[in-house]
Amino acid sequence: MEWQPLAHGPDCAKPVWEIDQQTASDALRSRRGGPEHACPNEECNHRDRYDRITVRVLCRSCGRVHLLNGEEHTARTTTTVRTGYGQAPKRVAGLWLYPGPPLLDWDWEDAGPSGYLCAREKVARLTEEDIVGGIGEGRGPRGGTIWSAGALSTFGPSVTGRAAPHVTWARTSGDKTFATVAAAAKWVKAEVDAAAASVTTEGQDQ
Known part of the structure; x- marks a missing residue:
């Protein structure tokens, strides 16, 4: 029950999501994204550069687009x-x-x-x-x-x-x-x- 659906626009005629992902390796953390920093955990890559993943979820019918961003991501394919x-x-x-x-x-x-x-x-x-x-x-x-x-x-x-x-x-x-x-x-x-x-x-x- 903790999974929540992404919403389409009002009165969407054909609610179908098109999903893609993009990974930017070694992206520079902007000042608005937080100060340059290092993490004392040796297994953590928190610093001024990081791998940023963006998942784009769009509906061509209603024009709604969701952009989901994260870092230190993992990805796996399951069933x-x-x-x-x-x-x-x-x-x-x-x-x-x-x-x-x-x-x-x-x-x-x-x-x-x-x-x-x-x-x-x-x-x-x-x-x-x-x-x-x-x-x-x-x-x-x-x-x-x-x-x-x-x-x-x-x-x-x-x-x-x-x-x-x-x-x-x-x-x-x-x-x-x-x-x-x-x-x-x-x-x-x-x-x-x-x-x-x-x-x-x-x-x-x-």
């Missing part, structure tokens, strides 16, 4: 299996499950997602309002894969200093674990349906 985001959601137990990254960073080629966010509807991009539950991977006493779950999400301010909001679940499976993702999804769906039915009953009583 949606590694990042989690970008994979297609799957329909399980009446919910749409959106996959996350694998549990172990070095074992991502053959490993499945380590968790899922659950939504009632299939959407192009999840928002806080879409999420009704979450499923997470764990290890049982003998090292086997188990799954736990939470339902009815509430989002609050980040508690880690990152952009991602902190999520809490009104109901959790607690000590109850599941052998499969499908079983965990069924539990989430039952909890969400029970909460919805309770709200409906209360409304009728009033």
Whole structure:
């Protein structure tokens, strides 16, 4: 949830981004960019010259251009299996499950997602309002894969200093674990349906 989309212009007829990058090696730091300086960390290149990267994101339809600048950059090519985001959601137990990254960073080629966010509807991009539950991977006493779950999400301010909001679940499976993702999804769906039915009953009583 900490990734934020870049905005197109108002009423953009064809919202498609064209993305390029440019790297300027040994660029001179201008006075407006800060005074000449050196960093005591031997592995850091903070000084009056640096490698500057600029990512240009433009839309030819609305004319909007985003220029993203940085230094001491790293770049790598990965896949949606590694990042989690970008994979297609799957329909399980009446919910749409959106996959996350694998549990172990070095074992991502053959490993499945380590968790899922659950939504009632299939959407192009999840928002806080879409999420009704979450499923997470764990290890049982003998090292086997188990799954736990939470339902009815509430989002609050980040508690880690990152952009991602902190999520809490009104109901959790607690000590109850599941052998499969499908079983965990069924539990989430039952909890969400029970909460919805309770709200409906209360409304009728009033």
